[in-house]
Amino acid sequence: MAGTGIGARVERKEDFRFITGKGNYTDDINRPGQAYAYFLRSPHAHAKIRKIDTKKASKMPGVVGILTGEDIEKDKIGGLICGWMIHSKDGSPMKAGAHPALAVGKVRYVGDHVAVVIAETLAEARDAAEAIVVDYEKLAPVIDLAGATKKGVPTIHDASPDNQVYDWHLGDKAATDAAFRKAKHVTKIDLVNNRLVPNAMEPRAAIGDYDTGEGAFTLYTTSQNPHVARLVLSAFIGIAPEHKLRVIAPDVGGGFGSKIFIYAEETVCIWAAKKVGRPVKWVAERTESFLSDAHGRDHLTHAEMAIDENGKITGVRVSTRANLGAYLSTFASSVPTYLYAPLLSGQYNVPAIYCEVEAVYTNTAPVDAYRGAGRPEATFVIERLVEVAARELGMDPAAFRKKNFIKSFPHQTPVIMCYDTGDYNASLAKAMENHDVKGFAKRRRDSAKAGKLRGLGYSAYIEACGIAPSAAVGSLGAGVGLWESAEVRVNPIGTVEVLTGSHSHGQGHETTFAQLVAGRLGIPIENVSIVHGDTDKVQMGMGTYGSRSGAVGMSAIVKALDKVEAKAKKVASFVLEASEADIDFKDGKFTVRGTDKSIDFPSVALQAYIAHKFTGQQLEPGLKEGAFYDPTNFTFPSGVHIAEVEIDPETGITTVAKWTAVDDFGVIINPMIVEGQVHGGIAQGIGQALLEGTVYDASGQLVTASYMDYTMPRADDLPSFHVDHTMTACPSNPLGIKGCGEAGAIAAPAALMNAITDALGHENIAMPATPQAVWKAARASFAKAAE
Amino acid sequence: MPKVSMSVNGKQVSGNVEARTLLVDFLRNELRMTGTHVGCDTSQCGACVVHVNGKAIKSCTTLAVACDGANVTTIEGLANGQDLHPMQAAFRQHHGLQCGFCTPGMIMAAVDMVNRLGFDLSEETIRHELEGNICRCTGYHNIVKAIKAGAAAMGGLKVAAE
Numbered sequence: 001m002a003g004t005g006i007g008a009r010v011e012r013k014e015d016f017r018f019i020t021g022k023g024n025y026t027d028d029i030n031r032p033g034q035a036y037a038y039f040l041r042s043p044h045a046h047a048k049i050r051k052i053d054t055k056k057a058s059k060m061p062g063v064v065g066i067l068t069g070e071d072i073e074k075d076k077i078g079g080l081i082c083g084w085m086i087h088s089k090d091g092s093p094m095k096a097g098a099h100p101a102l103a104v105g106k107v108r109y110v111g112d113h114v115a116v117v118i119a120e121t122l123a124e125a126r127d128a129a130e131a132i133v134v135d136y137e138k139l140a141p142v143i144d145l146a147g148a149t150k151k152g153v154p155t156i157h158d159a160s161p162d163n164q165v166y167d168w169h170l171g172d173k174a175a176t177d178a179a180f181r182k183a184k185h186v187t188k189i190d191l192v193n194n195r196l197v198p199n200a201m202e203p204r205a206a207i208g209d210y211d212t213g214e215g216a217f218t219l220y221t222t223s224q225n226p227h228v229a230r231l232v233l234s235a236f237i238g239i240a241p242e243h244k245l246r247v248i249a250p251d252v253g254g255g256f257g258s259k260i261f262i263y264a265e266e267t268v269c270i271w272a273a274k275k276v277g278r279p280v281k282w283v284a285e286r287t288e289s290f291l292s293d294a295h296g297r298d299h300l301t302h303a304e305m306a307i308d309e310n311g312k313i314t315g316v317r318v319s320t321r322a323n324l325g326a327y328l329s330t331f332a333s334s335v336p337t338y339l340y341a342p343l344l345s346g347q348y349n350v351p352a353i354y355c356e357v358e359a360v361y362t363n364t365a366p367v368d369a370y371r372g373a374g375r376p377e378a379t380f381v382i383e384r385l386v387e388v389a390a391r392e393l394g395m396d397p398a399a400f401r402k403k404n405f406i407k408s409f410p411h412q413t414p415v416i417m418c419y420d421t422g423d424y425n426a427s428l429a430k431a432m433e434n435h436d437v438k439g440f441a442k443r444r445r446d447s448a449k450a451g452k453l454r455g456l457g458y459s460a461y462i463e464a465c466g467i468a469p470s471a472a473v474g475s476l477g478a479g480v481g482l483w484e485s486a487e488v489r490v491n492p493i494g495t496v497e498v499l500t501g502s503h504s505h506g507q508g509h510e511t512t513f514a515q516l517v518a519g520r521l522g523i524p525i526e527n528v529s530i531v532h533g534d535t536d537k538v539q540m541g542m543g544t545y546g547s548r549s550g551a552v553g554m555s556a557i558v559k560a561l562d563k564v565e566a567k568a569k570k571v572a573s574f575v576l577e578a579s580e581a582d583i584d585f586k587d588g589k590f591t592v593r594g595t596d597k598s599i600d601f602p603s604v605a606l607q608a609y610i611a612h613k614f615t616g617q618q619l620e621p622g623l624k625e626g627a628f629y630d631p632t633n634f635t636f637p638s639g640v641h642i643a644e645v646e647i648d649p650e651t652g653i654t655t656v657a658k659w660t661a662v663d664d665f666g667v668i669i670n671p672m673i674v675e676g677q678v679h680g681g682i683a684q685g686i687g688q689a690l691l692e693g694t695v696y697d698a699s700g701q702l703v704t705a706s707y708m709d710y711t712m713p714r715a716d717d718l719p720s721f722h723v724d725h726t727m728t729a730c731p732s733n734p735l736g737i738k739g740c741g742e743a744g745a746i747a748a749p750a751a752l753m754n755a756i757t758d759a760l761g762h763e764n765i766a767m768p769a770t771p772q773a774v775w776k777a778a779r780a781s782f783a784k785a786a787e
Numbered sequence: 788m789p790k791v792s793m794s795v796n797g798k799q800v801s802g803n804v805e806a807r808t809l810l811v812d813f814l815r816n817e818l819r820m821t822g823t824h825v826g827c828d829t830s831q832c833g834a835c836v837v838h839v840n841g842k843a844i845k846s847c848t849t850l851a852v853a854c855d856g857a858n859v860t861t862i863e864g865l866a867n868g869q870d871l872h873p874m875q876a877a878f879r880q881h882h883g884l885q886c887g888f889c890t891p892g893m894i895m896a897a898v899d900m901v902n903r904l905g906f907d908l909s910e911e912t913i914r915h916e917l918e919g920n921i922c923r924c925t926g927y928h929n930i931v932k933a934i935k936a937g938a939a940a941m942g943g944l945k946v947a948a949e
Contacts, residue, residue: 706828
C-alpha cells in the first residue's frame with residue numbers, strides 16, 4: 001500500500017538517530033557534577049547481616065558517600081511494592097514480605113542490595129565497595145522450587161513462615177472433576193516452564209538529580225512506564241510529591257517486561273541525589289542485570305485433559321507451582337494468576353476448567369512479567385496437552401485441534417475471558433498451506449535417509465492483550481487502572497505534537513502513531529511528532545506492556561483526534577460562514593456540503609489560533625485536545641505457528657528448519673513493524689525452548705550470569721521466518737487493533753517442543769532442549785524402539 | 788596518566804586517561820561520542836564494535852592506550868551528514884532495528900563483513916559472521932536481509948526490495 005496512513009509499510013521515523021549513533025539512552029545522558037553509584041551486592045543467597053563496617057571504605061579516594069539500609073530506614077523511605085493483590089483460596093491476602101531498597105537485617109538472594117557507594121568515578125566507587133566489611137551470618141538457602149514450602153525449610157520472610165505467597169485457584173473444581181470422572185480418555189503431563197532472564201540489550205540505568213533551588217527531583221531511567229514509576233516513587237516509596245518529581249525515560253533499549261518494574265537501584269539513586277547533593281548515576285553491568293533484573297516464567301505444572309468418546313475436550317485440570325523469587329516484584333503476583341489461568345481454554349471449546357496455583361518465595365532473583373507474562377506459560381500447558389492428547393488418541397494433531405476449536409463468537413470461557421472474535425480454522429488452514437504441511441512426510445523421509453530425525457509441531461495460541469478495562473482488573477486485584485491517555489496539540493501552522501502515555505522502547509510508536517494522525521488529519525507524516533517518556537510533558541499514562549500501545553494507547557489518540565476534528569469543524573464553520581452541521585472533513589479538507597467552499601486543515605489550525613473569525617463567547621481559541629481511553633474488554637490476538645525441526649541424533653543438535661506463523665492481530669497499522677515484532681517474539685520463544693536456561697546452584701549462586709554462560713539466541717541459531725496474517729477486526733476498540741508484541745514469544749515454545757518431541761517420539765524432554773538433553777532422549781527412543 | 792592520541796572519524800583527538808581506560812569509555816566519556824554502546828562487558832554482544840585501522844574490534848575489551856596513533860571509525864563516522872552509508876540505509880529500509888541499542892555495533896560489524904568477504908553475501912554467511920553480535924529485538928530476520936541488501940548496495944549491485 002502506498003502512502004503513509006494505516007496499513008502502509010512506512011520506514012521508521014526514529015531510525016535515523018539510531019543508525020547514526022545519535023540515540024539518547026539513559027547512559028548517554030550526563031548531568032553536571034554527577035557522581036557514580038556502585039551497589040555492593042550480597043554474595044550469599046540467604047544471610048543475616050550482623051554488621052556493615054564502612055569506616056575504611058568511606059576514607060577511600062573519591063568517595064562521596066556510602067549508604068545502607070539503616071540510612072534508608074532513618075529517612076523513612078518506603079519499601080518497593082507489589083501492586084496486585086491476590087487472595088488465596090481461603091480468602092486470605094497474599095503474604096508480602098517487606099522489600100527495602102537496601103537490605104535491612106537480612107539478604108535474600110545473591111545480588112540483593114547491601115549498600116551503595118557513591119564516588120567521583122565508577123572505578124573509585126567499585127574500589128571502595130570492595131573495602132566495605134559485611135559480617136554475614138549465613139542461613140540455609142531455599143533454592144529448589146518443588147521443595148520451597150516443605151516442612152522444616154528455612155523461612156525467607158517472617159510474613160510467610162512456610163514461604164508460601166498464596167494458594168490461589170480459578171474455575172469450577174466440582175464441574176471439572178465431574179468431567180474427568182466421565183472422560184473416555186485422560187491425558188496427563190508434567191511440565192517445567194524454565195526460568196528466563198529477559199536481557200534487553202540496554203542494561204538498566206538511572207540518574208537521580210535534585211535541584212535544591214526548586215526542591216525538585218528528576219529521575220532519568222530505563223522505564224517502560226515512567227508515570228507508573230513516578231506514581232510508585234511518590235505515593236508509596238515517598239521520595240517526593242508528584243509535582244516535585246519528574247521521571248524521564250528517554251530512548252530505552254528494549255524492555256520485554258523487565259523495565260516495567262520499580263527497582264531498588266533507581267529508588268536509591270533518586271533518594272541519594274538529595275542526600276549527597278550530587279546527581280547520582282548508575283548503569284548496570286551485564287552480570288548485575290542477570291542478578292537483579294526481574295526474571296521470567298519458572299513454573300512447575302501438572303496438567304490433565306479430559307476427552308470424551310467423540311474426541312471432544314471436556315475438561316482441563318491444572319496445578320502449578322510458581323516461583324516468585326526472594327521478593328514480590330511490582331506486578332509479580334498477577335503473572336501466574338490472572339495473566340495465566342484465564343488463558344487455559346486456549347482456542348478450544350472447553351466446558352470445564354480448574355486451575356490452582358501455589359506461589360512461593362525462594363532465595364533467587366524476583367520473578368515478574370517477561371514478554372507474554374503468564375500467557376506463554378498457559379499456551380505451553382494447553383498446546384502441549386493438546387498435542388500429546390492427539391498423539392495418544394492416534395489423531396492428527398491439526399485435526400484434533402480443528403475438532404475442538406471455538407467456532408462462534410462471542411465465546412465465554414469458564415475462566416473469566418469472553419473472546420470477542422476470531423477465526424481459528426482460517427489461521428490453521430493458512431499456516432498449513434504456507435508451511436507445506438503436505439510435503440512434510442517427504443521431507444521427513446529425506447531427513448531419515450541422511451540419518452536425521454525430522455519433526456513438526458503446532459501451536460495454536462491465544463492471548464489476552466490490550467491490558468485492560470480498569471474496573472475489571474481492579475476487581476481482580478490490580479492496584480491501578482489500565483487506561484491510556486493522549487493529547488493532540490495542533491500548532492498554528494498545522495503541525496502536530498501527540499503526547500502519549502505509551503512508551504516506545506523498540507516498538508516504533510513514533511512511526512505508527514504518526515501514521516494514524518497523518519492519515520486522519522490529512523497532513524504529511526513529517527509534520528507529526530510523537531512525544532513520550534517524560535512526566536513533565538505528558539501528564540499521566542500507564543506505559544507499554546501487554547501488547548497495549550496499539551489497542552489502548554492509539555485508541556486514546558483516536559478519542560483526542562475525534563475532539564480535535566469536532567473543534568476544527570466549529571472553527572471551519574465560522575471561517576466558511578456555514579452551519580457546523582454542513583461541514584464535512586475528508587482528506588485534510590473541511591468542505592461545506594454541496595458547495596465548493598473549503599479550507600484545509602493547516603488553515604483551520606491557524607484560524608483557531610488567530611481567532612479573528614469568532615468571539616470568545618462563541619468559541620475558545622486554540623486547537624488542543626486530550627483524552628483518556630479505558631478499554632471495554634481485553635483483546636484476543638490468536639494464531640497458529642508451525643515449527644519444523646531436524647535433529648542429528650549423533651550430536652543432539654536441533655536445527656530449526658522451517659517456521660511458519662499466521663497471526664490474527666486485527667487491524668495492522670504498519671505490517672513491516674508488526675512482522676518485526678513477530679520475528680523478535682519467535683526468537684525469544686525459540687530461545688526459551690532450545691537455548692536459554694537459568695541455573696542456580698544448590699547454594700543459590702547464579703551459575704548463568706553472563707553471555708558466556710547463558711545462551712542468548714544468535715543469528716545462526718535461527719532460521720528466517722515465514723510470517724503471514726489473517727484478520728478479524730477487534731470489535732472493542734475504534735481501530736480494530738488486537739496487539740502483536742508478545743505473540744511470537746507466546747506461540748513459539750510449544751510449537752518447538754511439539755516438533756522436537758514429534759521428531760524424537762519421546763515426550764519427556766524439558767526446556768531448554770539442549771543438545772545433551774536431546775541426545776539422551778534420542779538414545780532412549782532408539783532403545784525403546786529396539787525393545 | 789598516559790596521554791593517548793588517535794584519529795576518530797577523521798578528526799585528531801587526544802586525552803590523558805588512566806591506563807586501564809577502555810576504548811569504549813574513552814569514546815563515550817572523554818569524547819562524549821555515545822553512539823558506541825556497552826551491552827555485556829565480556830566481548831559477547833558486539834554493541835561496542837568500532838573499526839580500528841579498518842578492522843572491526845570490540846571496544847569494550849580494547850584499551851584506549853592500545854589504540855594510540857590508530858585510525859578509529861565509529862557509527863558516528865559512517866554517514867556524511869544526512870547522506871547515509873548504504874549499510875545504514877539498508878538497516879532502515881529493511882527494518883533491521885527495533886530498540887536501536889545493538890544497531891551501531893551491528894552496522895559496524897556488517898560493514899566489516901563486506902570489507903572482508905565482498906558484496907555478495909549469502910544468508911548462511913551473514914548468520915555465521917554475526918556470531919559476535921547479539922540482538923534481542925529482531926530475531927535477526929531483518930538484520931540478515933538488511934546486511935545482504937546493504938552489502939549489495941555498497942558494491943553498487945541491486946537487490947530487489949521485498
